[in-house]
Amino acid sequence: VVKRDLEERNRDLHKERMRMENMIRHEENYQSKQKLLTNSYEELSKELESLKKKVSELECERDELQKRNQPSSDTNQVQSFLETNNHVLQEVTSLKSTIEQLQQQL
Structure with a gap:
């Protein structure tokens, strides 16, 4: 009877150990995914800032060209800039959407 009780207790402990190890693996997996998402978010944020700067520069160039109001060759150039x-x-809009999705996942 004692041996049977010990074997049963041993099985229960083994099951509990397996359950705990599984929980630990899930937690590690979750932390890894969270770190990856955080890194992706940071990279996308940097890219967004870079694109915002580029947009600002392009808008300034466009404004300068529009002020000059030069002949049609410049009009084509303005159209190209636009x-x-x-x-x-x-791209900025797409990045904003991606960042929002990442924020929701975090």
């Missing part, structure tokens, strides 16, 4: 500016703005 298209580039729009593209960068779309």
Whole structure:
């Protein structure tokens, strides 16, 4: 009877140990994912700041070109800058969305 009780207790302890080890693995996995998301968020934030700076520079260039109001060759140049500016703005919007998603995941 004592031997049976010991074996049963040993099985219970083994099950509990396995459960705890599994919980530890899940926690480590969670922490790893959280660190990865944090790093991604930081990288995207830096990229967003860089793109904002580029947008600002492009807007200044566009404004200068518009002030000059030069012949059509410059109009084409302004159009090109505007298209580039729009593209960068779309990238910024996309990055903002990605950052918001990452924040929600954190």
